[in-house]
Amino acid sequence: MVGRVDHVGIVVADLGEALALYRGLLGFPATDVMENRREAITMVFLRAGDSMIELIQPTSDDTGVARFLERRGPGMHHVCYEVDDILAEIGRLRDAGLKVLDDVPRRGLHGEKLAFVHPKSMLGVLVELYQAGSRERDLWIGGGA
Amino acid sequence: MVGRVDHVGIVVADLGEALALYRGLLGFPATDVMENRREAITMVFLRAGDSMIELIQPTSDDTGVARFLERRGPGMHHVCYEVDDILAEIGRLRDAGLKVLDDVPRRGLHGEKLAFVHPKSMLGVLVELYQAGSRERDLWIGGGA
Numbered sequence: 001m002v003g004r005v006d007h008v009g010i011v012v013a014d015l016g017e018a019l020a021l022y023r024g025l026l027g028f029p030a031t032d033v034m035e036n037r038r039e040a041i042t043m044v045f046l047r048a049g050d051s052m053i054e055l056i057q058p059t060s061d062d063t064g065v066a067r068f069l070e071r072r073g074p075g076m077h078h079v080c081y082e083v084d085d086i087l088a089e090i091g092r093l094r095d096a097g098l099k100v101l102d103d104v105p106r107r108g109l110h111g112e113k114l115a116f117v118h119p120k121s122m123l124g125v126l127v128e129l130y131q132a133g134s135r136e137r138d139l140w141i142g143g144g145a
Numbered sequence: 146m147v148g149r150v151d152h153v154g155i156v157v158a159d160l161g162e163a164l165a166l167y168r169g170l171l172g173f174p175a176t177d178v179m180e181n182r183r184e185a186i187t188m189v190f191l192r193a194g195d196s197m198i199e200l201i202q203p204t205s206d207d208t209g210v211a212r213f214l215e216r217r218g219p220g221m222h223h224v225c226y227e228v229d230d231i232l233a234e235i236g237r238l239r240d241a242g243l244k245v246l247d248d249v250p251r252r253g254l255h256g257e258k259l260a261f262v263h264p265k266s267m268l269g270v271l272v273e274l275y276q277a278g279s280r281e282r283d284l285w286i287g288g289g290a
Contacts, residue, residue: 005153005193012268025243027146048147053224075268076221076224079198123157123162123163125155
């Protein structure tokens with residue numbers, strides 16, 4: 001089944017401006033800025049209790065994130081939930097008729113096993129699933145407040 | 146400063162349909178359905194680790210939530226962060242130039258002290274602040290999985 005909120009993804013136009021707000025003013029501890037070339041984004045994670053906020057800036061014009069920003073403007077983009085067994089969840093949700101975008105888990109920048117569920121199957125919400133414990137690096141080494 | 150994600154608010158058109166998905170299929174423990182007449186919404190909270198998901202259905206056509214649903218369709222609506230001292234945060238964020246919608250905390254259905262920050266001040270994200278410990282009732286009494 002599906003559990004903890006791992007993170008909430010927020011798309012921004014300018015990561016520097018967003019960091020000034022979230023880290024500078026609101027005071028969230030932040031990781032360093034990271035680049036995911038395959039997904040054509042730069043991103044930062046902010047620590048918010050047991051969950052995180054992911055600030056995402058597209059670095060190319062032809063990705064889903066870039067189109068989201070162009071069409072809807074900056075804002076909330078996805079929710080990521082932790083699951084115990086992502087392969088089992090992919091199968092279970094597909095069997096229930098949901099449109100899961102990944103046959104097998106894709107790998108995140110830190111080795112995370114991830115899968116996305118299409119917003120059409122989730123009442124308008126893009127949902128990411130994260131296999132518990134699959135992050136291979138501690139995001140918070142080198143990340144200051 | 147601003148801390149834990151208390152909940153993520155998601156607007157839905159049909160709370161029954163949303164519960165079938167979130168409680169029935171995804172397996173989140175859920176509270177009973179609650180009605181907030183002043184805000185003209187019905188809502189359910191789902192337990193997701195240290196945070197919650199709030200499913201919100203408008204019950205009137207002339208509220209912000211109803212207009213959100215009409216314009217953008219169902220989807221992610223707001224993020225609520227816990228703060229230690231909500232009055233201090235309202236003052237601090239206003240001094241920094243943010244548009245905080247509440248002069249003094251409004252009260253939620255369970256006595257919560259709450260304040261909203263306009264999305265224009267938060268890069269497109271409607272932000273709710275929740276005074277830590279100000280919920281006067283345990284949301285989970287009577288709420289089954």
